[in-house]
Amino acid sequence: MSVAMMTMLIPKASETIPVPTVHQSNHRPAQFQMPPAETVTKDKTAAIHIRRLNFYYGDSQALQSISLDIPQNQVTAFIGPSGCGKSTLLRCINRLNDLVDGSRVDGRIEVEGQNIYDPVVDVISLRKNIGMVFQKSNPFPKSIYENVAYGPRIAGVRKRAELGEIVENSLRGAALWDEVKDRLEASALGLSGGQQQRLCIARAIAVQPQIILMDEPCSALDPIATAKIEELMLQLKANYTIVIVTHNMQQAARVSERTAFLWLGKLVEYDDTHKIFTNPSEKLTEDYITGRFG
Amino acid sequence: MQSFWKSGNAFIWLTGMAAGIGLLMIGGLIALILMNGLGIFWPARLEELTLKDGSKALGEIWNRERIPDAKSNAPATRIRVKIGNRDFYGLDFRWINEADISARRFPDSAFVFERQAWGNFFGYATELALAGETMARGAEQTAAALPKFLVETGRLLQQITHIEKKVIGDINYEIEKRRLTIKRSGLRQDAEAGLISQKEKIETEISALQKQYDQNEKQLESLREKGEAYQLTIQAVDGRTKTMTLLEIVRAFQPNQMSKLDKTGLYFSRAWEFFTSAPREANMEGGVFPAIFGTVLMVFIMSLAVVPLGVLTAIYMREYAKQGPFVRALRIAVNNLAGVPSIVFGIFGLGFFVYAIGGTIDKFFYPEALPTPTYGTGGILWAALTLALLTVPVVIVTTEEGLAAVPAAMREASLALGATKFETLWRVLIPSASPAILTGLILAMARAAGEVAPLMITGVVKLAPSLPLDGHFPYLHLERKFMHLGFHIYDVGFQSPNVEASLPMVYATTLLLILIVLALNLAAIFLRNRLRRRFAMGQF
Numbered sequence: 001m002s003v004a005m006m007t008m009l010i011p012k013a014s015e016t017i018p019v020p021t022v023h024q025s026n027h028r029p030a031q032f033q034m035p036p037a038e039t040v041t042k043d044k045t046a047a048i049h050i051r052r053l054n055f056y057y058g059d060s061q062a063l064q065s066i067s068l069d070i071p072q073n074q075v076t077a078f079i080g081p082s083g084c085g086k087s088t089l090l091r092c093i094n095r096l097n098d099l100v101d102g103s104r105v106d107g108r109i110e111v112e113g114q115n116i117y118d119p120v121v122d123v124i125s126l127r128k129n130i131g132m133v134f135q136k137s138n139p140f141p142k143s144i145y146e147n148v149a150y151g152p153r154i155a156g157v158r159k160r161a162e163l164g165e166i167v168e169n170s171l172r173g174a175a176l177w178d179e180v181k182d183r184l185e186a187s188a189l190g191l192s193g194g195q196q197q198r199l200c201i202a203r204a205i206a207v208q209p210q211i212i213l214m215d216e217p218c219s220a221l222d223p224i225a226t227a228k229i230e231e232l233m234l235q236l237k238a239n240y241t242i243v244i245v246t247h248n249m250q251q252a253a254r255v256s257e258r259t260a261f262l263w264l265g266k267l268v269e270y271d272d273t274h275k276i277f278t279n280p281s282e283k284l285t286e287d288y289i290t291g292r293f294g
Numbered sequence: 295m296q297s298f299w300k301s302g303n304a305f306i307w308l309t310g311m312a313a314g315i316g317l318l319m320i321g322g323l324i325a326l327i328l329m330n331g332l333g334i335f336w337p338a339r340l341e342e343l344t345l346k347d348g349s350k351a352l353g354e355i356w357n358r359e360r361i362p363d364a365k366s367n368a369p370a371t372r373i374r375v376k377i378g379n380r381d382f383y384g385l386d387f388r389w390i391n392e393a394d395i396s397a398r399r400f401p402d403s404a405f406v407f408e409r410q411a412w413g414n415f416f417g418y419a420t421e422l423a424l425a426g427e428t429m430a431r432g433a434e435q436t437a438a439a440l441p442k443f444l445v446e447t448g449r450l451l452q453q454i455t456h457i458e459k460k461v462i463g464d465i466n467y468e469i470e471k472r473r474l475t476i477k478r479s480g481l482r483q484d485a486e487a488g489l490i491s492q493k494e495k496i497e498t499e500i501s502a503l504q505k506q507y508d509q510n511e512k513q514l515e516s517l518r519e520k521g522e523a524y525q526l527t528i529q530a531v532d533g534r535t536k537t538m539t540l541l542e543i544v545r546a547f548q549p550n551q552m553s554k555l556d557k558t559g560l561y562f563s564r565a566w567e568f569f570t571s572a573p574r575e576a577n578m579e580g581g582v583f584p585a586i587f588g589t590v591l592m593v594f595i596m597s598l599a600v601v602p603l604g605v606l607t608a609i610y611m612r613e614y615a616k617q618g619p620f621v622r623a624l625r626i627a628v629n630n631l632a633g634v635p636s637i638v639f640g641i642f643g644l645g646f647f648v649y650a651i652g653g654t655i656d657k658f659f660y661p662e663a664l665p666t667p668t669y670g671t672g673g674i675l676w677a678a679l680t681l682a683l684l685t686v687p688v689v690i691v692t693t694e695e696g697l698a699a700v701p702a703a704m705r706e707a708s709l710a711l712g713a714t715k716f717e718t719l720w721r722v723l724i725p726s727a728s729p730a731i732l733t734g735l736i737l738a739m740a741r742a743a744g745e746v747a748p749l750m751i752t753g754v755v756k757l758a759p760s761l762p763l764d765g766h767f768p769y770l771h772l773e774r775k776f777m778h779l780g781f782h783i784y785d786v787g788f789q790s791p792n793v794e795a796s797l798p799m800v801y802a803t804t805l806l807l808i809l810i811v812l813a814l815n816l817a818a819i820f821l822r823n824r825l826r827r828r829f830a831m832g833q834f
Binding site for chain 2: 096101131134140141151154155187200203207
């Protein structure tokens with residue numbers, strides 16, 4: 001797919017931007033110099049500030065000095081080839097990487113002005129504040145109701161009426177209510193793939209987080225289910241800050257305002273989605289989005 | 295030919311044969327037990343054999359075989375006859391050469407008397423007397439009158455057993471309780487005046503109970519006298535007669551004139567007795583109810599102990615412990631524990647549970663009963679705990695596998711919602727692993743129900759005076775000794791005074807034990823399948 005075709009997917013595509021010339025001879029990605037972290041100016045309105053984040057799996061470094069600001073109530077997409085560290089970066093934001101034996105992190109991630117890797121931070125309340133939707137839908141082997149009520153129950157909601165209200169609102173929020181309202185007691189495993197993924201979104205928003213992380217949420221879904229989830233993301237961003245990891249560049253172009261391109265654990269380029277897909281500053285980004293590698 | 299070997303067809307045959315041999319052995323074992331175990335309640339016909347020397351024998355024909363040292367070419371055979379009447383003949387069985395028999399017949403009037411003592415009597419009823427007065431004379435009259443009188447004595451017998459077992463048992467229990475109270479207060483150094491007056495009160499209570507006891511004893515005597523008034527004279531086939539009271543007779547029937555329907559009725563009546571009543575005559579006759587009860591209760595107590603212990607250990611090893619040489623060593627140790635001979639567990643149970651823990655409990659909580667041990671001797675609790683130790687490796691291994699099989703995505707989903715590790719374990723991992731835990735329990739129960747060796751030294755007895763569960767507070771008496779089907783098989787089959795006669799009992803008990811293990815397993819499998827349906831890890 002050419003950049004020209006890509007631009008047509010973006011509603012605000014400007015006709016004046018010239019189509020970049022495609023690299024002719026070199027199949028290997030161009031060399032890339034990392035910008036110094038200090039050059040990234042801090043955006044005060046952003047929901048998440050990531051500063052010089054390094055992450056190691058044992059001896060191998062998965063993330064190298066990542067710095068970026070994720071704006072509030074917008075969709076930010078992480079793109080890049082497999083193994084570039086985009087999922088690792090996402091999992092650093094809710095500290096799910098803590099579970100990996102032998103992993104190590106340095107640098108800062110600030111959420112609401114607090115460095116989440118500060119020893120005083122309570123991981124449990126952090127994760128309540130940052131919901132997550134996974135690549136494969138992973139509802140618990142419980143009823144639909146119990147799946148959505150799981151988070152609130154953990155958070156200490158006991159009253160039946162209150163729980164019922166949360167469940168209904170969350171399912172409505174995930175555009176699933178009309179499909180399941182008559183079978184809340186049925187097993188969640190009986191739902192279709194797309195419904196299961198929306199149930200997972202409902203489960204995530206039931207604890208009323210500020211931020212929702214989505215790790216390739218549509219990779220196992222068919223186009224219709226994908227379209228529903230994408231539509232849902234556009235609705236959800238009114239209330240939540242959404243960070244999405246995706247392999248699908250059209251998806252990034254369709255749903256996100258900001259896009260970060262990662263490559264071999266480095267942040268190559270981070271800019272408005274429109275700019276990344278039409279006029280990337282880096283040669284490497286252009287090569288990737290035009291399908292020269294990846 | 296080479297292509298035949300290469301194709302692997304030979305290997306398929308080999309694997310099929312191995313599976314087939316296993317199947318054949320299991321099938322053969324079950325068929326043997328079924329054939330021998332199911333048939334024993336069916337009443338056999340009584341055959342009267344007249345021998346060439348003029349003597350006679352009456353009994354059930356059990357089997358026929360060729361005489362081992364028959365020198366002549368003519369096929370000489372002999373038969374094994376159960377002649378019963380142990381009080382007359384001393385032995386229950388007799389081999390008779392068929393060549394020596396001059397006449398055989400099935401006399402209609404022949405009786406089988408199942409007795410409280412001395413085993414079965416095969417013979418004829420000649421006279422029935424009540425309080426010295428003849429009520430019926432001759433085979434026919436007596437046979438006709440017998441059932442009515444047996445019902446009467448049966449009622450008497452019921453009253454007698456009720457008083458013996460229940461009423462007097464209760465009084466004894468109360469007296470013993472009070473004696474121990476006195477003894478306990480005597481043990482205290484600071485015996486005060488209040489205690490002394492209390493002691494007097496208790497002593498008057500005891501004497502009142504003692505009076506009750508004497509009364510019941512008297513009533514018992516009069517009932518026995520009443521029963522002994524029913525006198526039945528029976529005659530063996532050799533003409534010897536014996537007079538006994540009807541109280542001694544459990545059942546009397548004439549198999550040669552019974553219809554199929556009568557026999558079926560008798561079959562079920564005997565089977566019912568087998569399941570529901572206590573054994574008599576050194577376990578060779580009667581039922582096995584205490585053994586059934588003991589086995590099931592012991593397995594339940596074991597399950598209650600083994601599941602928490604095994605599951606908690608597995609959770610620690612899989613979820614909390616740092617995976618390293620220590621946990622690896624622990625895992626090897628657990629697996630090796632499963633290979634330790636069960637008698638070693640029995641000895642450990644005796645030393646640790648019975649003497650160390652039980653002895654300590656006695657010292658602190660039951661000093662008044664010493665030197666008679668309460669918990670410091672084998673009992674159902676110690677036996678169950680010993681078996682729990684024996685079977686815990688199975689539960690640990692299956693639970694660990696169950697926990698490992700829960701997809702990582704479940705764990706992450708729960709943690710990402712702000713659940714702690716404990717909440718994740720409790721609400722997601724353990725429910726998802728519960729089918730595996732139950733599989734472990736099924737294996738543990740099957741093992742425990744069939745294990746005998748460790749029980750023999752931690753609490754099983756040949757004949758337990760009372761069940762571990764009764765009407766006296768606290769109802770469940772974990773310190774009591776109990777009976778067990780596996781041990782019962784050993785005891786009846788190899789330790790009874792008349793092994794030959796008790797062989798059918800061995801088969802029936804074996805069949806019952808297999809059925810109980812099967813029933814316990816089916817119950818657990820049913821539960822597991824329900825859980826599996828609930829926690830199925832389906833992915834669209």
